[in-house]
Amino acid sequence: MHAVVCVKQVPEQNSVKINSDTTIDASGITPIINLFDEYAIEEALQWAEKNDGKVTVISLGPDDATDSLKKALAMGANEAILINDDSLGQVGAQGAAKVVAAAIQKLGDVNIVFCGKQSTDDETGQFGPALARFLGWPQLTYVFKVHELTDSQIVVDRALEDTLETVEASLPVVITAVKDLNEPRYPSLLKIRKVSKQPIPTWTLSDLGLSADSLGGTINIAKRTPPPPRPSGEILSGDVQTQVKELVQKLIESQIL
Amino acid sequence: MIVLNTPWRMYMDFQLTEEQQFLRQTVREFAEKELAPKAKDVDESAQIPDSTWQKMAAAGLMGLPFAEEYGGAGVDAISAALAVEEIARACGSTALSYAAHVGLGSSPIAMFGTEEQKQRFLRPAASGEYLAAFGLTEPHAGSDAGSTRTSARREGDEWVLNGSKMWITNAGVAGHIIATAVTDKSKGKRGISAIIIPQGTPGMEFGKPEHKMGLRGSQTYAITFDNVRVPAENLLGKEGEGFVQFLKVLDGGRISIGAMAIGLGVAAMEASIAYAREREAFGKPIGAYQSISNMVADMATELDAARLLVLRAAWLKDQGKPFTQEAAMAKLFASEASERACRNAIQIYGGYGYSSEFPVERYYRDTRLLTIGEGTSEILRMVISRGLLGELA
Ligand SMILES: Cc1cc2nc3c(=O)[nH]c(=O)nc-3n(C[C@H](O)[C@H](O)[C@H](O)COP(=O)(O)OP(=O)(O)OC[C@H]3O[C@@H](n4cnc5c(N)ncnc54)[C@H](O)[C@@H]3O)c2cc1C
Numbered sequence: 001m002h003a004v005v006c007v008k009q010v011p012e013q014n015s016v017k018i019n020s021d022t023t024i025d026a027s028g029i030t031p032i033i034n035l036f037d038e039y040a041i042e043e044a045l046q047w048a049e050k051n052d053g054k055v056t057v058i059s060l061g062p063d064d065a066t067d068s069l070k071k072a073l074a075m076g077a078n079e080a081i082l083i084n085d086d087s088l089g090q091v092g093a094q095g096a097a098k099v100v101a102a103a104i105q106k107l108g109d110v111n112i113v114f115c116g117k118q119s120t121d122d123e124t125g126q127f128g129p130a131l132a133r134f135l136g137w138p139q140l141t142y143v144f145k146v147h148e149l150t151d152s153q154i155v156v157d158r159a160l161e162d163t164l165e166t167v168e169a170s171l172p173v174v175i176t177a178v179k180d181l182n183e184p185r186y187p188s189l190l191k192i193r194k195v196s197k198q199p200i201p202t203w204t205l206s207d208l209g210l211s212a213d214s215l216g217g218t219i220n221i222a223k224r225t226p227p228p229p230r231p232s233g234e235i236l237s238g239d240v241q242t243q244v245k246e247l248v249q250k251l252i253e254s255q256i257l
Numbered sequence: 258m259i260v261l262n263t264p265w266r267m268y269m270d271f272q273l274t275e276e277q278q279f280l281r282q283t284v285r286e287f288a289e290k291e292l293a294p295k296a297k298d299v300d301e302s303a304q305i306p307d308s309t310w311q312k313m314a315a316a317g318l319m320g321l322p323f324a325e326e327y328g329g330a331g332v333d334a335i336s337a338a339l340a341v342e343e344i345a346r347a348c349g350s351t352a353l354s355y356a357a358h359v360g361l362g363s364s365p366i367a368m369f370g371t372e373e374q375k376q377r378f379l380r381p382a383a384s385g386e387y388l389a390a391f392g393l394t395e396p397h398a399g400s401d402a403g404s405t406r407t408s409a410r411r412e413g414d415e416w417v418l419n420g421s422k423m424w425i426t427n428a429g430v431a432g433h434i435i436a437t438a439v440t441d442k443s444k445g446k447r448g449i450s451a452i453i454i455p456q457g458t459p460g461m462e463f464g465k466p467e468h469k470m471g472l473r474g475s476q477t478y479a480i481t482f483d484n485v486r487v488p489a490e491n492l493l494g495k496e497g498e499g500f501v502q503f504l505k506v507l508d509g510g511r512i513s514i515g516a517m518a519i520g521l522g523v524a525a526m527e528a529s530i531a532y533a534r535e536r537e538a539f540g541k542p543i544g545a546y547q548s549i550s551n552m553v554a555d556m557a558t559e560l561d562a563a564r565l566l567v568l569r570a571a572w573l574k575d576q577g578k579p580f581t582q583e584a585a586m587a588k589l590f591a592s593e594a595s596e597r598a599c600r601n602a603i604q605i606y607g608g609y610g611y612s613s614e615f616p617v618e619r620y621y622r623d624t625r626l627l628t629i630g631e632g633t634s635e636i637l638r639m640v641i642s643r644g645l646l647g648e649l650a
Contacts, residue, residue, distance in 0.1 A: 067279075071279075074279070185316075186283060186315075187316075188330075190329075190331070192279050192330075192332075193276055196276035196279060
C-alpha cells in the first residue's frame with residue numbers, strides 16, 4: 001500500500017484579522033495544517049502501519065508549507081513533497097487538483113489518496129472530488145470510518161446529512177475525511193530530530209510536465225466584506241415573573257418553541 | 258574562583274534551531290490540548306490521571322533528553338528546558354512530577370549507570386512505562402543533604418538499607434527510586450552512595466501523599482526503609498560517589514526548575530494581560546492604569562531575563578562546559594521572578610484572583626515551591642557567592 005495524503009497549510013482561524021480596508025492582515029497569522037487533513041494523515045498512518053505500507057504527504061503551497069509537511073513527517077509519514085511554482089500563486093481548487101494528480105501519477109505506485117473533506121480557508125470542498133476526476137479514480141467523500149482497507153479493496157462509512165452509508169470500493173481510490181474520523185496523534189519528539197534534517201524535495205510545474213496555462217482559469221477575490229457585527233442582545237426587565245413570561249412569548253414568536 | 262567573563266560565558270546567539278522551535282511548538286500544542294484543560298482538576302483531586310502519562314509517553318516526552326537506544330528522544334538540554342516550560346505553563350503539578358521523573362529519577366542512571374542498569378531502569382523510565390523518583394532529602398537532612406542518616410550495609414551480594422526519606426516526589430507511584438545512603442560512616446560525605454531500589458522491594462514503605470499548599474497533583478511521599486535488600490549491582494557508580502553524583506544531578510535539575518518557574522510565570526502573565534484588558538474600573542480597562550501596566554511590564558522583563566539565564570545554563574550543559582554557577586543563578590532568579598509574577602497576577606485580578614474560580618491563585622501556590630525545592634534560594638545564594646568569595650571562615 002502506498003498512500004498519499006494531500007496536506008494544505010492554512011491560517012489558524014482565529015489568527016486571521018481583516019484590516020479596515022478589508023485586506024487581510026498577514027502579520028498575526030499562524031500557519032497550521034488544515035484541520036480535516038490531520039484526520040486524513042492519521043487514518044493513512046494507521047492503515048499503512050497495519051498493511052506494512054508507506055505514506056507520502058504532498059502539499060501545494062509556498063516554501064513555508066514545509067512546516068506542515070515536517071509535522072506530518074514527525075507524525076510518521078515516510079516521505080514529503082512540496083509543489084511550489086511561481087505561477088501557482090492564484091491557483092484555484094481545480095487547477096491545484098490537476099497539479100497534485102500529476103504528482104501522484106509521477107509517483108507511480110500510489111493506490112490510495114486521503115484528503116480532508118475541505119480546507120478551512122477556502123471552504124470550496126472541491127479538491128478531493130476534482131483530484132479523483134483527474135486521476136480517473138472513484139471517490140469516497142465524507143468518510144467517517146474506515147472498516148477495512150487492503151491493497152485491493154476498502155470498506156468505509158460515509159457520513160451524509162441524515163444517513164450513514166457503508167460503501168465498498170476497489171482501489172485505487174480517493175478518500176475525503178471528516179472531523180472525528182480518528183484522534184490525530186502528536187508529532188513524535190523523537191522523529192522531530194530526524195525530520196528537521198530531512199530534505200523535502202520541491203517539484204515545479206515543469207517537473208510535472210505541466211504549464212501554467214494548462215491549469216484552467218484562476219479565481220480572484222473581487223471583494224471581501226466582513227460579516228456584519230452581531231446585533232447586541234436584548235435584556236428583559238421587570239421581575240422574574242414578567243421576564244420569564246416575556247421570554248417565553250418571544251421564543252414562541254421566533255418559532256423556537 | 259569563578260571568573261564570569263571567560264570567553265564562553267560571553268557567547269551570544271539567541272536563535273533557537275529549527276528543531277528546537279519545532280519541538281517547543283509541538284509540546285506547547287500538546288500541553289494546551291491535553292494538560293491545561295485538566296489542570297484545575299489535577300490540583301483539586303491531587304492526582305494526575307494515568308492517561309496523561311500514557312499520552313506523554315506516546316508523544317516521546319518521558320525520556321526526552323535520553324539516548325534513543327534507551328527509549329529516549331535524544332534532544333539537547335535547551336529543548337528539554339523548553340519542554341518543561343511549556344508543560345508548566347499548562348499544569349504545574351504535571352511539570353513537577355515530570356521534571357522529577359526526568360531530571361532526578363532517570364538522569365542519574367543515564368549519567369552514572371552501567372549498561373545493565375540503563376537497560377533495566379532507564380529504558381522503562383524513558384519509554385514512559387513507569388515514573389522514576391530520587392530520594393535525597395530526609396527528615397533531618399534537607400539543605401544539608403550531606404548529613405544523610407539512611408544507611409546501607411553490605412551483606413554478601415546485597416545492600417541492606419535502613420532509615421527514612423522525606424518529600425520524595427513520585428516515590429509511591431514510581432517504578433524505581435534512587436536513594437542516597439551512608440555506606441561508610443567514617444568517610445563523612447565521601448561515605449554516601451546512591452542505590453537503585455525497584456518498587457515493591459520488601460521493607461520499603463510509603464506514607465500517605467503529603468497535603469501540600471500547591472502542586473497538589475504531584476504526589477510527594479515519606480519513605481521508610483526497614484531492612485530493604487537489593488542486589489549489590491544496584492549501586493549507582495562507585496561506592497562513596499553519591500554526594501558528588503547528586504550535586505551534579507541537582508545542577509541539571511535546577512535548569513528544569515528554572516524552566517518550570519518561567520512556565521508558571523508566563524501563565525500568570527498571560528492571564529494578567531487578558532484580565533487587564535477586559536476588567537473595567539472607573540470607566541477604563543484596569544490595564545490603562547500605570548500601577549497595573551507596570552506590573553505587566555515587570556513580569557515580561559523579569560521572565561524574559563529568567564529565560565535567558567535558564568537557556569544559557571542549558572546551552573553550557575549542551576556544550577559540555579561547567580554550568581553549576583549559571584544553573585544556580587538561573588534557578589534562583591527564575592523562581593523568584595515567577596513568584597513575583599504570580600503574586601502580582603493575583604493583585605491584578607483583585608478579589609477574583611483570590612478565588613479558586615480563576616487559575617492565578619493556583620499558579621501562585623504552585624510556583625511557591627520553586628524557591629525551596631532543589632536548593633532553597635538561601636542555599637543557591639550561598640553556592641553563587643562562594644564561587645565569587647571563596648569559602649570564608
Ligand atoms: C513538593 C516537594 C517536592 C520535593 N521533592 C523532592 C524529591 O523528589 N527528592 C528529594 O530528595 N527532595 C525533595 N524535596 C525536598 C526539598 O528538596 C527540600 O525541602 C529542600 O532541599 C529544603 O530542605 P528542608 O525542607 O529540609 O529545609 P531546611 O534545609 O531545613 O531549610 C529550612 C530553612 O533554612 C534555610 N537554611 C538551611 N541551611 C542554610 C544555610 N546554610 N544558610 C542559610 N539558610 C539556610 C533554608 O534556606 C530554609 O529557608 C521536595 C520538597 C517539596 C516541598
